[in-house]
Amino acid sequence: MSDSIYTRLGGEAAMNAAVDLFYRKVLQDQELSHFFDDTDMAGQAAKQKAFLTMALGGPNQYTGDDMRQTHREMSLSDDHFDAVVGHLGATLTELGVPADLIGEAAAVAESVRGEVLNRPTE
């Protein structure tokens, strides 16, 4: 059983650098930045860190309900979701994570698409 990307990247200590890289990309994306206009930046960074921790296989408390509730009122589309996953991939590339592991992380992120976009569960 191999170590998670989270562990291989360096665990909690690596998350702070990763989340800053990731969050900067999101904030500089014209399609996404306005969702963060009225938010508390430090609080948002903490949530991004929890999301990253989850996507990279670290200890996490993000439940499906959390994801749905948090994004419910935003009228998000597949394009928005794809953009965020793209920024996640770019962040991991910058951090030197191999492509196959990035694919693993993207798959974990993909698993919450339905919740984030508030789609009815089957």
Added chain:
Amino acid sequence: MPCVTFEGQAYELESGETVLECLLRHGLSVPYSCQAGVCQTCTMTAVDGVVPAIAQASLLDTHQQRGDFLPCICLPQGDLHIVDPDSELNQVSVTVTEHELLSPTVLRLRMHLDGSSASFQHRAGQFLTIVRSDGVARPYSIASLEQDGFLETHVRRVQDGAMSNWLHDEVGEGDLLTVQGPKGDCFYAGSDPEQPLLLAGTGTGLAPLWGILRDAVTRGHRGPIHLFHAAGTAEGLYLVDEVAEFAAQHSQVTYTPVVRSGPAPEGGTVGDLLEVTADAHPDLRGWRVYLCGAPKTVNALQRQCFLANASTTDIHCDAFVSAGDVVATG
């Protein structure tokens, strides 16, 4: 076995039990979630005793310094006295020792603690709350250092302000005030004496920044410290000579007063604080940033500094939300 004291009760820990497990075992409903040292929901503050490093390591250095720790991963070696940081109210009585206008609208209040038992250990840049007998309470940033021997705040007269007008017009030297706190994490951390510091603020945002500046230099900070203080016009600036004098005495310090309109102040510039700081510091990688004052400006500066590569954990913000800004919700 060690004892944890919380809200006046002492609880003995069983062997191998974390502080959180002990509190929960005794039926206390304290907040928690992951029980793995990740989510920080259970954060408590140790006011006495030694917390093992692992129970603090993932917290911000300023939070560590004020005693915050994670009970869910804390296996103390000795007794601890802990408080819930959200509910803890340290209240003291103070006497006003100085009441002086620094500008037509800014009052400098200096206060002395009453009684030898009163404790108000604080760091410059944290804030205290003045509580009036009718219940009106307002927070003010602390501009003073412990070793000054007094608490200093700068109070801007706010139109129709319930507290500021009272402090300006009806409070004087010798009067007693009730003060709570200190709270906040906007203070000099000192974890890296070579780190460049950017201090930027508007109006009475100068109070915490002036305190942080003096605190940093007093603690031997060697890296460059750049202070920007902005106001609409020169009339909104204050302590200009004192701060300039301090900057002249310490080569690592530069001070730039900024006004939006009117003639440029001596040593300063005309412009928008956002643009002035962006031009002066286009890349803040590795910098520690302190932003204090008007919320719109603080929030915009926070984003700007983050996008200029300062890390989230290195940006300290204190947005002065005025009571008038708060809209009552139903």
